[in-house]
Amino acid sequence: MTYQVLVSDPVSQEGLEPLLNSQEVNVVQMKDLEGYALEDIIEQYDALIVRSQTTVTPNLLAAAKQLKVVGRAGVGVDNIDLDAATENGVIVVNAPDGNTISTAEHTFAMMTSLARHIPQAYQSLMSGKWDRKSFKGVELSKKTLGVVGMGRIGSEVARRAKAARMNIVAYDPFLTEERAQKLGVVKGSLDEIYEQSDFITVHTPLTKDTKHMINDEAFDKMKTGVRILNCARGGIIEETALLRAIENGKVAGAALDVFEEEPATGHPLLNCPEVIATPHLGASTEEAQTLVAYDVSAEILAILRGEPFKNAVNMPSISSEVREILEPYYQLGIKLGETAIQLIEEAPKKVTITYAGELTDYDTASLTRHIMKGLLSYHLGDKVNIVNAFHMAKSYNLSYSVEYSGSTRDFTNLISVSIETAIGTRTVSGTLLTGYGPRIIKIDDYTIDMAPENHILYIQHQDTPGMIGLVGTTLGQHDINIATMQVGRKTEGGDAIMMLSVDKHANQDIYNDLSSIANINSVKEIQL
Numbered sequence: 001m002t003y004q005v006l007v008s009d010p011v012s013q014e015g016l017e018p019l020l021n022s023q024e025v026n027v028v029q030m031k032d033l034e035g036y037a038l039e040d041i042i043e044q045y046d047a048l049i050v051r052s053q054t055t056v057t058p059n060l061l062a063a064a065k066q067l068k069v070v071g072r073a074g075v076g077v078d079n080i081d082l083d084a085a086t087e088n089g090v091i092v093v094n095a096p097d098g099n100t101i102s103t104a105e106h107t108f109a110m111m112t113s114l115a116r117h118i119p120q121a122y123q124s125l126m127s128g129k130w131d132r133k134s135f136k137g138v139e140l141s142k143k144t145l146g147v148v149g150m151g152r153i154g155s156e157v158a159r160r161a162k163a164a165r166m167n168i169v170a171y172d173p174f175l176t177e178e179r180a181q182k183l184g185v186v187k188g189s190l191d192e193i194y195e196q197s198d199f200i201t202v203h204t205p206l207t208k209d210t211k212h213m214i215n216d217e218a219f220d221k222m223k224t225g226v227r228i229l230n231c232a233r234g235g236i237i238e239e240t241a242l243l244r245a246i247e248n249g250k251v252a253g254a255a256l257d258v259f260e261e262e263p264a265t266g267h268p269l270l271n272c273p274e275v276i277a278t279p280h281l282g283a284s285t286e287e288a289q290t291l292v293a294y295d296v297s298a299e300i301l302a303i304l305r306g307e308p309f310k311n312a313v314n315m316p317s318i319s320s321e322v323r324e325i326l327e328p329y330y331q332l333g334i335k336l337g338e339t340a341i342q343l344i345e346e347a348p349k350k351v352t353i354t355y356a357g358e359l360t361d362y363d364t365a366s367l368t369r370h371i372m373k374g375l376l377s378y379h380l381g382d383k384v385n386i387v388n389a390f391h392m393a394k395s396y397n398l399s400y401s402v403e404y405s406g407s408t409r410d411f412t413n414l415i416s417v418s419i420e421t422a423i424g425t426r427t428v429s430g431t432l433l434t435g436y437g438p439r440i441i442k443i444d445d446y447t448i449d450m451a452p453e454n455h456i457l458y459i460q461h462q463d464t465p466g467m468i469g470l471v472g473t474t475l476g477q478h479d480i481n482i483a484t485m486q487v488g489r490k491t492e493g494g495d496a497i498m499m500l501s502v503d504k505h506a507n508q509d510i511y512n513d514l515s516s517i518a519n520i521n522s523v524k525e526i527q528l
């Protein structure tokens, strides 16, 4: 199978090598498809690579019938509708590390340019003037820099600012005292940053929380003559408030790489002599572009091949150590989900997943996703996957909970899936046996041992002599070969079950014949 990958923004060719060198992938560049709209062609593609120009909307995702992954060759994913991607079962991956240095260096270049009016002086000289009076700047040394957002880029900016002998006050909800000390910065509140800083730089994502966080109220708290930088996302600083603060003299200068709406040509802020700006160039270096394209290509290839990946944005990430432990259980999880849903006759109301044994030592969320995928996809088909499994459960009003139990009934690991319906609860338990793989070891109160594969006939009956022979003969008459057979009973002569693994699907005639055998209460085929 050849996967189709569409690249809709300018991305480094060298960085695309993992995809270009793969026999399994065909890479198409949007720039070679002149005259076509993305929404009209997206249907054919398995993966889409974007930077910040392409907006991945709910409509685009709805049109993308085959899409499995959107790769963001960079950090910010505010141009991608993550909820819609999750609903459509599309994984979104980014490249969080590749452009950190590039953007930190750009921010630092903007700060020195802002302090010394370099762009304005250059423009003046180029226009034929030798003006040495208008561009007196300020030194960075001994000034206070406020860093809002001490993630990858904020931390690298702080390192460079320290080398420039600046004092740094930083705010980030995840910044600990220890890390602040290690980085040589003072951990402060937002208000402390506003009150103390000569320069303020923002390095947060654009979220509901950070949108317009630097507004009139924030400017009011700042020192007169403060200089502001935004090389993160347009909208973190409220642009009209910045304009007011420049005009009333509160802000001495601003350096902007990003705008609320891009391209931002003709923006009123660009008419202010106090503002220097670049057209979203933070990540635009050879090195960063190669790295982000390479990282996202490698991730996309892994996802298309069904291999482990690490930088999903709309799914919790999982450490490679935990992934290695849990991966062998994923198939068992799917099969238990598929088995459980086929045991019930009424609509499922609640699912309870219980982990016991060595599994209780790990974050089992990814395994729970596989179980829910198996359970839901039996009826809902392949529109359910591990990305949207929880979302799908919610949209069908199916609640689920996870419990951890100490008891493993002599197994090193045990997973039980219970489904509650209006008429009762059905439970299937399974384990992963070294050398044998996944096994179903219990259905409700009956102990069995069966590989969860192919066609399983599940017969509920009364424990009477000759039952196995009668069932075997009936199946033989219909040319159905039995691969394995298991019986379980509660008490001698009481309720019993029979599980038969058979080589082919049993048709209605077979059900009728089996059901007519005296003491057989029900016959069901579980397809796995």
Ligand SMILES: NC(=O)C1=CN([C@@H]2O[C@H](COP(=O)(O)OP(=O)(O)OC[C@H]3O[C@@H](n4cnc5c(N)ncnc54)[C@H](O)[C@@H]3O)[C@@H](O)[C@H]2O)C=CC1
Pocket (backbone or CB within 6 Å): 074, 075, 076, 077, 096, 099, 100, 103, 148, 149, 150, 151, 152, 153, 154, 171, 172, 173, 174, 203, 204, 205, 206, 209, 210, 231, 232, 233, 257, 258, 280, 281, 282, 283, 284
């Ligand atoms: N101009 C450009 O070309 C580029 C811009 N960026 C943008 O830079 C920003 C930062 O990127 P990274 O450092 O790589 O991300 P990151 O995820 O490593 O760091 C972001 C930090 O912001 C913090 N944060 C979130 N909400 C906050 C709040 N309300 N107040 C204070 N801190 C808050 C987070 O805790 C995190 O530590 C992103 O918006 C990204 O899109 C990234 C690369 C290039």
Ligand SMILES: O=C(O)C(=O)COP(=O)(O)O
Pocket (backbone or CB within 6 Å): 051, 052, 053, 073, 074, 075, 076, 077, 099, 280, 281, 282, 283, 284
């Ligand atoms: O990585 C980011 O968040 C950026 O803003 C870089 O954007 P770009 O890939 O240069 O359009």
